[in-house]
Amino acid sequence: MGVTELVIVLALLQYLFFGMLVSRARTRYGVKAPAVTGDPIFERHLRVQMNTLELLIIFLPALWIASAYVAPPWIGALGAMYLAGRFLYLRGYVRAAERRALGFGLSALPILILLAIDLCGALRGLFGL
Numbered sequence: 001m002g003v004t005e006l007v008i009v010l011a012l013l014q015y016l017f018f019g020m021l022v023s024r025a026r027t028r029y030g031v032k033a034p035a036v037t038g039d040p041i042f043e044r045h046l047r048v049q050m051n052t053l054e055l056l057i058i059f060l061p062a063l064w065i066a067s068a069y070v071a072p073p074w075i076g077a078l079g080a081m082y083l084a085g086r087f088l089y090l091r092g093y094v095r096a097a098e099r100r101a102l103g104f105g106l107s108a109l110p111i112l113i114l115l116a117i118d119l120c121g122a123l124r125g126l127f128g129l
Contacts, residue, residue, distance in 0.1 A: 004067040007079030008060060014086055015056060018049040021090075044097065048090045055086075055107055062114035069121035078110040085110070 022045045029039035059082055067075050089103025
């Protein structure tokens with residue numbers, strides 16, 4: 001398994017872990033399904049999971065495409081930054097919603113870099129630059 005595949009598997013496992021935290025919070029704070037509101041801590045756990053899903057839709061294909069243009073160590077570093085950012089986002093957001101910015105930034109920055117790599121690589125391939 002290469003670094004790209006490892007990062008993808010870790011990102012998916014992280015998402016599943018966040019889902020388990022939502023389930024645990026649902027039980028702990030008495031929020032019965034299908035309700036998605038109730039206790040603020042439960043709601044923050046749910047938002048972390050949903051925001052992670054929203055970013056995964058962009059992160060995974062951007063990572064995969066960039067792996068065709070950039071050496072594996074750089075892909076691994078960007079993936080590690082994304083994963084660390086998601087954990088910081090979780091920790092900050094669950095404590096207080098206004099503490100999520102650093103984690104979000106560390107998740108969004110690698111996505112933006114990956115998309116720039118993807119765009120440059122595609123344009124280079126298309127126009128022979």
